Amino acid sequence: MPDSPRRRRLVARAALLLLGLGAVTGGCGESSAQTTLTVLAASSTREVLRELGVAYQREHRDVQVRFSFGGSQEMAGRLSQHDAGDVLVSADESTLNEVNERLTGRHRVIAHNAMTIVVRPGNPRRIHGLRDLTRPGLRVALGASTVPAGRYARKIFAGAGVTVRSSSEEISVRAVLDRVRTGEADAGLVYITDLKSAGVAASSVPIPALENVTATYAAAAVKESRNEKEAASFVSWLASPVARELFNKYGFxxxxx
Structure with missing residues:
Protein backbone atom coordinates (compact mmCIF):
# COMPACT_ATOMS: atom_id res chain seq x y z
CA MET A 1 0.00 0.00 0.00
CA PRO A 2 1.65 3.29 -1.13
CA ASP A 3 2.41 5.90 1.50
CA SER A 4 -0.42 8.42 1.72
CA PRO A 5 -1.90 10.89 4.22
CA ARG A 6 -4.66 8.37 5.00
CA ARG A 7 -2.14 5.58 5.71
CA ARG A 8 -0.07 7.86 7.92
CA ARG A 9 -3.20 8.78 9.91
CA LEU A 10 -4.06 5.09 10.43
CA VAL A 11 -0.51 4.28 11.61
CA ALA A 12 -0.51 7.22 14.02
CA ARG A 13 -3.91 6.20 15.41
CA ALA A 14 -2.74 2.60 15.96
CA ALA A 15 0.36 3.86 17.78
CA LEU A 16 -1.77 5.99 20.11
CA LEU A 17 -4.01 3.01 20.85
CA LEU A 18 -1.00 0.88 21.74
CA LEU A 19 0.36 3.59 24.01
CA GLY A 20 -2.99 3.81 25.75
CA LEU A 21 -3.13 0.05 26.20
CA GLY A 22 0.37 0.10 27.71
CA ALA A 23 -0.65 2.77 30.18
CA VAL A 24 -3.69 0.77 31.29
CA THR A 25 -1.63 -2.40 31.66
CA GLY A 26 0.99 -0.57 33.71
CA GLY A 27 -1.71 0.85 35.96
CA CYS A 28 -3.16 -2.62 36.56
CA GLY A 29 0.25 -3.95 37.48
CA GLU A 30 0.69 -1.25 40.10
CA SER A 31 -2.73 -1.81 41.65
CA SER A 32 -2.12 -5.55 41.92
CA ALA A 33 1.29 -5.19 43.61
CA GLN A 34 1.52 -7.47 46.63
CA THR A 35 2.69 -6.74 50.14
CA THR A 36 5.16 -9.37 51.33
CA LEU A 37 4.91 -10.23 55.02
CA THR A 38 7.88 -11.97 56.61
CA VAL A 39 6.91 -14.12 59.59
CA LEU A 40 9.65 -15.28 61.98
CA ALA A 41 8.27 -18.38 63.68
CA ALA A 42 9.06 -21.21 66.10
CA SER A 43 10.14 -24.37 64.26
CA SER A 44 7.32 -26.40 65.85
CA THR A 45 4.79 -24.34 63.87
CA ARG A 46 6.33 -25.09 60.46
CA GLU A 47 3.61 -27.32 58.99
CA VAL A 48 0.59 -25.51 60.40
CA LEU A 49 1.84 -22.01 59.55
CA ARG A 50 2.61 -22.96 55.98
CA GLU A 51 -0.98 -24.08 55.51
CA LEU A 52 -2.21 -21.01 57.39
CA GLY A 53 -0.20 -18.84 55.02
CA VAL A 54 -1.91 -20.39 52.02
CA ALA A 55 -5.34 -19.85 53.61
CA TYR A 56 -4.52 -16.24 54.46
CA GLN A 57 -3.33 -15.47 50.93
CA ARG A 58 -6.52 -16.99 49.58
CA GLU A 59 -8.50 -14.43 51.60
CA HIS A 60 -6.04 -11.55 51.07
CA ARG A 61 -4.98 -11.57 47.43
CA ASP A 62 -2.80 -8.49 47.88
CA VAL A 63 -0.58 -10.11 50.53
CA GLN A 64 2.13 -12.74 50.18
CA VAL A 65 3.28 -14.46 53.37
CA ARG A 66 6.87 -15.68 53.66
CA PHE A 67 8.11 -17.71 56.63
CA SER A 68 11.45 -18.19 58.36
CA PHE A 69 11.55 -20.98 60.98
CA GLY A 70 13.93 -21.72 63.83
CA GLY A 71 14.20 -21.67 67.59
CA SER A 72 12.01 -18.98 69.15
CA GLN A 73 15.05 -17.33 70.74
CA GLU A 74 16.90 -17.32 67.41
CA MET A 75 13.94 -15.73 65.64
CA ALA A 76 13.56 -13.07 68.33
CA GLY A 77 17.27 -12.32 68.07
CA ARG A 78 16.86 -11.42 64.41
CA LEU A 79 14.79 -8.40 65.35
CA SER A 80 18.03 -6.59 66.14
CA GLN A 81 18.70 -6.61 62.40
CA HIS A 82 17.14 -3.95 60.18
CA ASP A 83 13.97 -5.04 58.40
CA ALA A 84 14.31 -8.62 59.66
CA GLY A 85 10.61 -9.44 59.70
CA ASP A 86 7.05 -8.24 60.22
CA VAL A 87 5.58 -10.79 62.66
CA LEU A 88 7.11 -12.88 65.44
CA VAL A 89 5.51 -16.18 66.49
CA SER A 90 7.03 -17.79 69.60
CA ALA A 91 6.41 -21.06 71.45
CA ASP A 92 6.17 -19.09 74.69
CA GLU A 93 5.26 -15.61 75.89
CA SER A 94 8.54 -15.11 77.75
CA THR A 95 10.47 -14.77 74.50
CA LEU A 96 8.09 -12.05 73.33
CA ASN A 97 8.44 -10.24 76.65
CA GLU A 98 12.22 -10.24 76.26
CA VAL A 99 11.95 -8.28 72.99
CA ASN A 100 8.82 -6.34 73.89
CA GLU A 101 10.37 -2.98 72.99
CA ARG A 102 10.64 -4.18 69.37
CA LEU A 103 7.00 -5.29 69.16
CA THR A 104 3.79 -3.37 68.83
CA GLY A 105 0.36 -3.95 70.33
CA ARG A 106 -0.55 -6.74 72.72
CA HIS A 107 0.75 -10.25 72.24
CA ARG A 108 -2.00 -12.53 70.96
CA VAL A 109 -2.14 -16.08 72.31
CA ILE A 110 -2.92 -18.25 69.28
CA ALA A 111 -2.48 -21.87 70.44
CA HIS A 112 -1.46 -24.25 73.20
CA ASN A 113 0.61 -27.42 73.15
CA ALA A 114 2.08 -30.00 75.54
CA MET A 115 5.20 -32.14 75.62
CA THR A 116 5.95 -35.81 75.15
CA ILE A 117 8.97 -38.11 75.27
CA VAL A 118 10.16 -38.96 71.76
CA VAL A 119 11.98 -42.28 71.26
CA ARG A 120 13.22 -44.40 68.37
CA PRO A 121 10.59 -46.48 66.52
CA GLY A 122 9.58 -49.44 68.64
CA ASN A 123 11.09 -47.87 71.77
CA PRO A 124 14.17 -50.15 71.84
CA ARG A 125 15.49 -48.70 75.12
CA ARG A 126 12.17 -49.54 76.86
CA ILE A 127 11.52 -46.05 78.17
CA HIS A 128 8.20 -45.85 80.00
CA GLY A 129 8.27 -42.48 81.74
CA LEU A 130 10.26 -39.50 82.94
CA ARG A 131 12.15 -41.45 85.58
CA ASP A 132 13.59 -43.77 82.96
CA LEU A 133 15.37 -40.76 81.44
CA THR A 134 17.69 -40.72 84.47
CA ARG A 135 19.19 -44.12 83.63
CA PRO A 136 23.00 -44.09 83.25
CA GLY A 137 24.17 -44.34 79.66
CA LEU A 138 20.90 -43.13 78.16
CA ARG A 139 21.42 -40.38 75.60
CA VAL A 140 18.78 -37.68 76.10
CA ALA A 141 18.53 -34.66 73.79
CA LEU A 142 16.89 -31.52 75.15
CA GLY A 143 16.26 -28.00 74.00
CA ALA A 144 18.77 -25.52 75.39
CA SER A 145 17.69 -23.67 78.52
CA THR A 146 17.37 -20.48 76.45
CA VAL A 147 14.63 -21.84 74.15
CA PRO A 148 11.00 -22.56 75.09
CA ALA A 149 11.24 -26.35 74.59
CA GLY A 150 14.22 -26.46 76.93
CA ARG A 151 12.55 -24.32 79.57
CA TYR A 152 9.37 -26.41 79.43
CA ALA A 153 11.40 -29.64 79.73
CA ARG A 154 13.24 -28.42 82.80
CA LYS A 155 9.97 -27.31 84.37
CA ILE A 156 8.57 -30.82 83.83
CA PHE A 157 11.65 -32.43 85.40
CA ALA A 158 11.49 -30.10 88.40
CA GLY A 159 7.79 -30.85 88.92
CA ALA A 160 8.40 -34.60 88.72
CA GLY A 161 11.40 -34.40 91.03
CA VAL A 162 13.85 -35.98 88.56
CA THR A 163 17.32 -34.94 87.44
CA VAL A 164 18.01 -35.63 83.77
CA ARG A 165 21.47 -35.08 82.29
CA SER A 166 21.31 -34.26 78.60
CA SER A 167 23.65 -35.66 75.99
CA SER A 168 23.06 -32.59 73.82
CA GLU A 169 21.29 -29.25 74.05
CA GLU A 170 19.67 -28.00 70.86
CA ILE A 171 18.66 -24.56 69.59
CA SER A 172 15.20 -25.73 68.52
CA VAL A 173 12.75 -28.49 69.30
CA ARG A 174 13.02 -29.86 65.75
CA ALA A 175 16.74 -30.30 66.31
CA VAL A 176 15.88 -32.45 69.36
CA LEU A 177 13.55 -34.51 67.19
CA ASP A 178 16.24 -34.92 64.54
CA ARG A 179 18.74 -36.21 67.12
CA VAL A 180 16.36 -39.04 68.01
CA ARG A 181 15.31 -39.75 64.43
CA THR A 182 18.93 -40.14 63.31
CA GLY A 183 19.89 -42.35 66.27
CA GLU A 184 22.19 -39.75 67.83
CA ALA A 185 19.98 -39.77 70.93
CA ASP A 186 17.83 -42.42 72.57
CA ALA A 187 15.14 -40.02 73.73
CA GLY A 188 14.20 -36.36 73.97
CA LEU A 189 11.39 -34.04 74.96
CA VAL A 190 9.42 -32.46 72.12
CA TYR A 191 5.95 -31.03 71.62
CA ILE A 192 3.12 -33.46 70.97
CA THR A 193 2.54 -31.86 67.58
CA ASP A 194 6.13 -32.62 66.52
CA LEU A 195 5.31 -36.33 66.44
CA LYS A 196 2.94 -35.70 63.53
CA SER A 197 5.83 -34.37 61.46
CA ALA A 198 8.03 -37.36 62.35
CA GLY A 199 5.63 -39.97 60.99
CA VAL A 200 6.95 -43.52 61.42
CA ALA A 201 10.49 -42.27 62.10
CA ALA A 202 9.79 -41.83 65.83
CA SER A 203 7.54 -43.08 68.61
CA SER A 204 6.14 -41.34 71.66
CA VAL A 205 5.96 -42.09 75.38
CA PRO A 206 3.20 -39.90 76.88
CA ILE A 207 3.84 -37.66 79.88
CA PRO A 208 0.91 -37.77 82.35
CA ALA A 209 -1.15 -34.59 82.42
CA LEU A 210 -0.29 -33.91 86.08
CA GLU A 211 3.42 -33.96 85.20
CA ASN A 212 3.12 -32.08 81.92
CA VAL A 213 3.06 -28.37 81.12
CA THR A 214 0.99 -26.16 78.85
CA ALA A 215 3.07 -24.56 76.13
CA THR A 216 1.60 -21.23 75.07
CA TYR A 217 2.15 -19.92 71.54
CA ALA A 218 1.85 -16.19 70.98
CA ALA A 219 2.29 -13.76 68.09
CA ALA A 220 2.94 -10.05 67.76
CA ALA A 221 3.64 -7.51 65.03
CA VAL A 222 7.11 -5.99 64.79
CA LYS A 223 7.20 -2.30 65.69
CA GLU A 224 9.60 -1.10 62.97
CA SER A 225 8.04 -3.20 60.23
CA ARG A 226 7.44 -1.52 56.88
CA ASN A 227 4.10 -3.35 56.83
CA GLU A 228 2.95 -2.75 60.40
CA LYS A 229 -0.74 -2.46 59.49
CA GLU A 230 -0.74 -5.66 57.44
CA ALA A 231 1.30 -7.43 60.13
CA ALA A 232 -1.24 -6.49 62.81
CA SER A 233 -4.02 -7.75 60.55
CA PHE A 234 -2.28 -11.11 60.10
CA VAL A 235 -1.75 -11.50 63.86
CA SER A 236 -5.46 -10.84 64.47
CA TRP A 237 -6.40 -13.34 61.75
CA LEU A 238 -4.44 -16.09 63.53
CA ALA A 239 -7.31 -16.20 66.04
CA SER A 240 -9.99 -16.45 63.34
CA PRO A 241 -12.24 -19.52 62.95
CA VAL A 242 -10.31 -20.60 59.84
CA ALA A 243 -6.98 -20.38 61.67
CA ARG A 244 -8.32 -22.13 64.77
CA GLU A 245 -9.57 -25.03 62.66
CA LEU A 246 -6.15 -25.47 61.07
CA PHE A 247 -4.34 -25.29 64.42
CA ASN A 248 -6.66 -28.02 65.70
CA LYS A 249 -6.01 -30.10 62.58
CA TYR A 250 -2.31 -30.20 63.43
CA GLY A 251 -2.89 -31.15 67.05
CA PHE A 252 -2.70 -27.75 68.72
Missing amino acids: VTPAQ
Whole structure:
Protein backbone atom coordinates (compact mmCIF):
# COMPACT_ATOMS: atom_id res chain seq x y z
CA MET A 1 0.00 0.00 0.00
CA PRO A 2 1.65 3.29 -1.13
CA ASP A 3 2.41 5.90 1.50
CA SER A 4 -0.42 8.42 1.72
CA PRO A 5 -1.90 10.89 4.22
CA ARG A 6 -4.66 8.37 5.00
CA ARG A 7 -2.14 5.58 5.71
CA ARG A 8 -0.07 7.86 7.92
CA ARG A 9 -3.20 8.78 9.91
CA LEU A 10 -4.06 5.09 10.43
CA VAL A 11 -0.51 4.28 11.61
CA ALA A 12 -0.51 7.22 14.02
CA ARG A 13 -3.91 6.20 15.41
CA ALA A 14 -2.74 2.60 15.96
CA ALA A 15 0.36 3.86 17.78
CA LEU A 16 -1.77 5.99 20.11
CA LEU A 17 -4.01 3.01 20.85
CA LEU A 18 -1.00 0.88 21.74
CA LEU A 19 0.36 3.59 24.01
CA GLY A 20 -2.99 3.81 25.75
CA LEU A 21 -3.13 0.05 26.20
CA GLY A 22 0.37 0.10 27.71
CA ALA A 23 -0.65 2.77 30.18
CA VAL A 24 -3.69 0.77 31.29
CA THR A 25 -1.63 -2.40 31.66
CA GLY A 26 0.99 -0.57 33.71
CA GLY A 27 -1.71 0.85 35.96
CA CYS A 28 -3.16 -2.62 36.56
CA GLY A 29 0.25 -3.95 37.48
CA GLU A 30 0.69 -1.25 40.10
CA SER A 31 -2.73 -1.81 41.65
CA SER A 32 -2.12 -5.55 41.92
CA ALA A 33 1.29 -5.19 43.61
CA GLN A 34 1.52 -7.47 46.63
CA THR A 35 2.69 -6.74 50.14
CA THR A 36 5.16 -9.37 51.33
CA LEU A 37 4.91 -10.23 55.02
CA THR A 38 7.88 -11.97 56.61
CA VAL A 39 6.91 -14.12 59.59
CA LEU A 40 9.65 -15.28 61.98
CA ALA A 41 8.27 -18.38 63.68
CA ALA A 42 9.06 -21.21 66.10
CA SER A 43 10.14 -24.37 64.26
CA SER A 44 7.32 -26.40 65.85
CA THR A 45 4.79 -24.34 63.87
CA ARG A 46 6.33 -25.09 60.46
CA GLU A 47 3.61 -27.32 58.99
CA VAL A 48 0.59 -25.51 60.40
CA LEU A 49 1.84 -22.01 59.55
CA ARG A 50 2.61 -22.96 55.98
CA GLU A 51 -0.98 -24.08 55.51
CA LEU A 52 -2.21 -21.01 57.39
CA GLY A 53 -0.20 -18.84 55.02
CA VAL A 54 -1.91 -20.39 52.02
CA ALA A 55 -5.34 -19.85 53.61
CA TYR A 56 -4.52 -16.24 54.46
CA GLN A 57 -3.33 -15.47 50.93
CA ARG A 58 -6.52 -16.99 49.58
CA GLU A 59 -8.50 -14.43 51.60
CA HIS A 60 -6.04 -11.55 51.07
CA ARG A 61 -4.98 -11.57 47.43
CA ASP A 62 -2.80 -8.49 47.88
CA VAL A 63 -0.58 -10.11 50.53
CA GLN A 64 2.13 -12.74 50.18
CA VAL A 65 3.28 -14.46 53.37
CA ARG A 66 6.87 -15.68 53.66
CA PHE A 67 8.11 -17.71 56.63
CA SER A 68 11.45 -18.19 58.36
CA PHE A 69 11.55 -20.98 60.98
CA GLY A 70 13.93 -21.72 63.83
CA GLY A 71 14.20 -21.67 67.59
CA SER A 72 12.01 -18.98 69.15
CA GLN A 73 15.05 -17.33 70.74
CA GLU A 74 16.90 -17.32 67.41
CA MET A 75 13.94 -15.73 65.64
CA ALA A 76 13.56 -13.07 68.33
CA GLY A 77 17.27 -12.32 68.07
CA ARG A 78 16.86 -11.42 64.41
CA LEU A 79 14.79 -8.40 65.35
CA SER A 80 18.03 -6.59 66.14
CA GLN A 81 18.70 -6.61 62.40
CA HIS A 82 17.14 -3.95 60.18
CA ASP A 83 13.97 -5.04 58.40
CA ALA A 84 14.31 -8.62 59.66
CA GLY A 85 10.61 -9.44 59.70
CA ASP A 86 7.05 -8.24 60.22
CA VAL A 87 5.58 -10.79 62.66
CA LEU A 88 7.11 -12.88 65.44
CA VAL A 89 5.51 -16.18 66.49
CA SER A 90 7.03 -17.79 69.60
CA ALA A 91 6.41 -21.06 71.45
CA ASP A 92 6.17 -19.09 74.69
CA GLU A 93 5.26 -15.61 75.89
CA SER A 94 8.54 -15.11 77.75
CA THR A 95 10.47 -14.77 74.50
CA LEU A 96 8.09 -12.05 73.33
CA ASN A 97 8.44 -10.24 76.65
CA GLU A 98 12.22 -10.24 76.26
CA VAL A 99 11.95 -8.28 72.99
CA ASN A 100 8.82 -6.34 73.89
CA GLU A 101 10.37 -2.98 72.99
CA ARG A 102 10.64 -4.18 69.37
CA LEU A 103 7.00 -5.29 69.16
CA THR A 104 3.79 -3.37 68.83
CA GLY A 105 0.36 -3.95 70.33
CA ARG A 106 -0.55 -6.74 72.72
CA HIS A 107 0.75 -10.25 72.24
CA ARG A 108 -2.00 -12.53 70.96
CA VAL A 109 -2.14 -16.08 72.31
CA ILE A 110 -2.92 -18.25 69.28
CA ALA A 111 -2.48 -21.87 70.44
CA HIS A 112 -1.46 -24.25 73.20
CA ASN A 113 0.61 -27.42 73.15
CA ALA A 114 2.08 -30.00 75.54
CA MET A 115 5.20 -32.14 75.62
CA THR A 116 5.95 -35.81 75.15
CA ILE A 117 8.97 -38.11 75.27
CA VAL A 118 10.16 -38.96 71.76
CA VAL A 119 11.98 -42.28 71.26
CA ARG A 120 13.22 -44.40 68.37
CA PRO A 121 10.59 -46.48 66.52
CA GLY A 122 9.58 -49.44 68.64
CA ASN A 123 11.09 -47.87 71.77
CA PRO A 124 14.17 -50.15 71.84
CA ARG A 125 15.49 -48.70 75.12
CA ARG A 126 12.17 -49.54 76.86
CA ILE A 127 11.52 -46.05 78.17
CA HIS A 128 8.20 -45.85 80.00
CA GLY A 129 8.27 -42.48 81.74
CA LEU A 130 10.26 -39.50 82.94
CA ARG A 131 12.15 -41.45 85.58
CA ASP A 132 13.59 -43.77 82.96
CA LEU A 133 15.37 -40.76 81.44
CA THR A 134 17.69 -40.72 84.47
CA ARG A 135 19.19 -44.12 83.63
CA PRO A 136 23.00 -44.09 83.25
CA GLY A 137 24.17 -44.34 79.66
CA LEU A 138 20.90 -43.13 78.16
CA ARG A 139 21.42 -40.38 75.60
CA VAL A 140 18.78 -37.68 76.10
CA ALA A 141 18.53 -34.66 73.79
CA LEU A 142 16.89 -31.52 75.15
CA GLY A 143 16.26 -28.00 74.00
CA ALA A 144 18.77 -25.52 75.39
CA SER A 145 17.69 -23.67 78.52
CA THR A 146 17.37 -20.48 76.45
CA VAL A 147 14.63 -21.84 74.15
CA PRO A 148 11.00 -22.56 75.09
CA ALA A 149 11.24 -26.35 74.59
CA GLY A 150 14.22 -26.46 76.93
CA ARG A 151 12.55 -24.32 79.57
CA TYR A 152 9.37 -26.41 79.43
CA ALA A 153 11.40 -29.64 79.73
CA ARG A 154 13.24 -28.42 82.80
CA LYS A 155 9.97 -27.31 84.37
CA ILE A 156 8.57 -30.82 83.83
CA PHE A 157 11.65 -32.43 85.40
CA ALA A 158 11.49 -30.10 88.40
CA GLY A 159 7.79 -30.85 88.92
CA ALA A 160 8.40 -34.60 88.72
CA GLY A 161 11.40 -34.40 91.03
CA VAL A 162 13.85 -35.98 88.56
CA THR A 163 17.32 -34.94 87.44
CA VAL A 164 18.01 -35.63 83.77
CA ARG A 165 21.47 -35.08 82.29
CA SER A 166 21.31 -34.26 78.60
CA SER A 167 23.65 -35.66 75.99
CA SER A 168 23.06 -32.59 73.82
CA GLU A 169 21.29 -29.25 74.05
CA GLU A 170 19.67 -28.00 70.86
CA ILE A 171 18.66 -24.56 69.59
CA SER A 172 15.20 -25.73 68.52
CA VAL A 173 12.75 -28.49 69.30
CA ARG A 174 13.02 -29.86 65.75
CA ALA A 175 16.74 -30.30 66.31
CA VAL A 176 15.88 -32.45 69.36
CA LEU A 177 13.55 -34.51 67.19
CA ASP A 178 16.24 -34.92 64.54
CA ARG A 179 18.74 -36.21 67.12
CA VAL A 180 16.36 -39.04 68.01
CA ARG A 181 15.31 -39.75 64.43
CA THR A 182 18.93 -40.14 63.31
CA GLY A 183 19.89 -42.35 66.27
CA GLU A 184 22.19 -39.75 67.83
CA ALA A 185 19.98 -39.77 70.93
CA ASP A 186 17.83 -42.42 72.57
CA ALA A 187 15.14 -40.02 73.73
CA GLY A 188 14.20 -36.36 73.97
CA LEU A 189 11.39 -34.04 74.96
CA VAL A 190 9.42 -32.46 72.12
CA TYR A 191 5.95 -31.03 71.62
CA ILE A 192 3.12 -33.46 70.97
CA THR A 193 2.54 -31.86 67.58
CA ASP A 194 6.13 -32.62 66.52
CA LEU A 195 5.31 -36.33 66.44
CA LYS A 196 2.94 -35.70 63.53
CA SER A 197 5.83 -34.37 61.46
CA ALA A 198 8.03 -37.36 62.35
CA GLY A 199 5.63 -39.97 60.99
CA VAL A 200 6.95 -43.52 61.42
CA ALA A 201 10.49 -42.27 62.10
CA ALA A 202 9.79 -41.83 65.83
CA SER A 203 7.54 -43.08 68.61
CA SER A 204 6.14 -41.34 71.66
CA VAL A 205 5.96 -42.09 75.38
CA PRO A 206 3.20 -39.90 76.88
CA ILE A 207 3.84 -37.66 79.88
CA PRO A 208 0.91 -37.77 82.35
CA ALA A 209 -1.15 -34.59 82.42
CA LEU A 210 -0.29 -33.91 86.08
CA GLU A 211 3.42 -33.96 85.20
CA ASN A 212 3.12 -32.08 81.92
CA VAL A 213 3.06 -28.37 81.12
CA THR A 214 0.99 -26.16 78.85
CA ALA A 215 3.07 -24.56 76.13
CA THR A 216 1.60 -21.23 75.07
CA TYR A 217 2.15 -19.92 71.54
CA ALA A 218 1.85 -16.19 70.98
CA ALA A 219 2.29 -13.76 68.09
CA ALA A 220 2.94 -10.05 67.76
CA ALA A 221 3.64 -7.51 65.03
CA VAL A 222 7.11 -5.99 64.79
CA LYS A 223 7.20 -2.30 65.69
CA GLU A 224 9.60 -1.10 62.97
CA SER A 225 8.04 -3.20 60.23
CA ARG A 226 7.44 -1.52 56.88
CA ASN A 227 4.10 -3.35 56.83
CA GLU A 228 2.95 -2.75 60.40
CA LYS A 229 -0.74 -2.46 59.49
CA GLU A 230 -0.74 -5.66 57.44
CA ALA A 231 1.30 -7.43 60.13
CA ALA A 232 -1.24 -6.49 62.81
CA SER A 233 -4.02 -7.75 60.55
CA PHE A 234 -2.28 -11.11 60.10
CA VAL A 235 -1.75 -11.50 63.86
CA SER A 236 -5.46 -10.84 64.47
CA TRP A 237 -6.40 -13.34 61.75
CA LEU A 238 -4.44 -16.09 63.53
CA ALA A 239 -7.31 -16.20 66.04
CA SER A 240 -9.99 -16.45 63.34
CA PRO A 241 -12.24 -19.52 62.95
CA VAL A 242 -10.31 -20.60 59.84
CA ALA A 243 -6.98 -20.38 61.67
CA ARG A 244 -8.32 -22.13 64.77
CA GLU A 245 -9.57 -25.03 62.66
CA LEU A 246 -6.15 -25.47 61.07
CA PHE A 247 -4.34 -25.29 64.42
CA ASN A 248 -6.66 -28.02 65.70
CA LYS A 249 -6.01 -30.10 62.58
CA TYR A 250 -2.31 -30.20 63.43
CA GLY A 251 -2.89 -31.15 67.05
CA PHE A 252 -2.70 -27.75 68.72
CA VAL A 253 -5.30 -26.64 71.24
CA THR A 254 -6.76 -23.20 70.61
CA PRO A 255 -7.67 -20.80 73.43
CA ALA A 256 -11.30 -20.28 74.34
CA GLN A 257 -12.89 -17.26 72.70
